[in-house]
Amino acid sequence: MSLLKDFTDLGNFYADKGGNRPYLEKRSNAYLDDFTRNAGSNNYTKFARDVNRWGQPGCQGQPWCAVYQFWKLVKILGLKKALQIMGGGFYNCRSVTKHAKNNGTWKKTPKKGALVVFRNGAHMGSIINYNGSYIYTNEGNTSSSEGVVANGGSCRNKRYRRGNPAIDGYVWINYGTAGESTSVDTASALKRKPQYVGKVTAKELNVRAWAGVESPVIKKWPLLREGNLVDICDTIKASDGSEWHYVRIAGKYYGFVATKYIKRQ
Incomplete structure (x- = not known):
């Protein structure tokens, strides 16, 4: 399996476990691994908890769309490469945009597995697929409602027209091959x-x-x-x-x- 497919499959799992059962944020620090139990609107998630455990600022209790993408990248590519892709301010969409522009990975066209940033850094997702008319995304902290929904409380797969003015741009990612993956074990140790x-x-x-x-x-x-x-x-x-x-x-x-x-x- 390619690392890009692994990344896409991981996002799909949290957007649709068991069919139309997305992961929902929690009202407290309890049942973080359960998809629906203890659902609330206080921005508590398993993703922020895990990022904290890896020695990075998971920003528990705060908007988590970018932390979710970082979490997926760490799971598939390892902590060091995820940090190289999103930068030390990975929990902030505007910081990720600035880091990508400084490193030459900021693009105006989509690519499978790329990050997509919306509304001047107000929200972020990743690209599952695209064609001449639409981009298809996997997002954290959004909702099933049409259009860009920041701080919506769940993981979802969505779509947008390619020319949607809410799209700022894309962060391209080189996923390489499976043999190049770096686990989070070093960070955990x-x-x-x-x-x-x-x-x-x-x-x-x-x-x-x-x-x-x-x-x-x-x-x-x-x-x-x-x-x-x-x-x-x-x-x-x-x-x-x-x-x-x-x-x-x-x-x-x-x-x-x-x-x-x-x-x-």
Whole structure:
């Protein structure tokens, strides 16, 4: 199976499990894995919970259309590639658009598996299929009503005319082959409990979404300054062999910083 098909099948599952039974957001942090139980309008989802578990800002209790797309990409392509595609601000549609424009993946025409952004970054989906007249989408936090529905509370498959003025553009994705997939196991294995405290020695230090200078800067806490203290939770190597600390900031934000700029206290 291709990774693109896996991505599409995963979206279809949450939009239509068992036939016309979409996943519904919850009114509280209970029964997150059930498709319909505890349904409500408070933006609690299994997707945000899982993203939090992966050491990223899942933004539980907040609009989740972009987090849903990120969750699907992580499941199919792995955490590192999902972050490269959507950027460190993956939970915000406008940030995803900006990241794609900066990386040359923002397009004005659809492609299977691409992300589609609506209404100046108010909502997001992914492309299941398209033809000369329509695009067919899989979306989170929408409804079955016609047209763009942001914060609609469920996963759905929808369609729009190609020329719909609500369409901002598309983020193209290279899915590669199944052998290139990266699981989330690496992220799941990271220690989240602080091991010791470290002090920043650089004048300014970016906090990145993954180990490596090519990884995007996280938006929740994009910069540390000399003298700032961080909790050191774990240490891993980037693809170039450099060492990076997995850190916790202010007791709740997680990210990666180069070990050479941190001194143990």
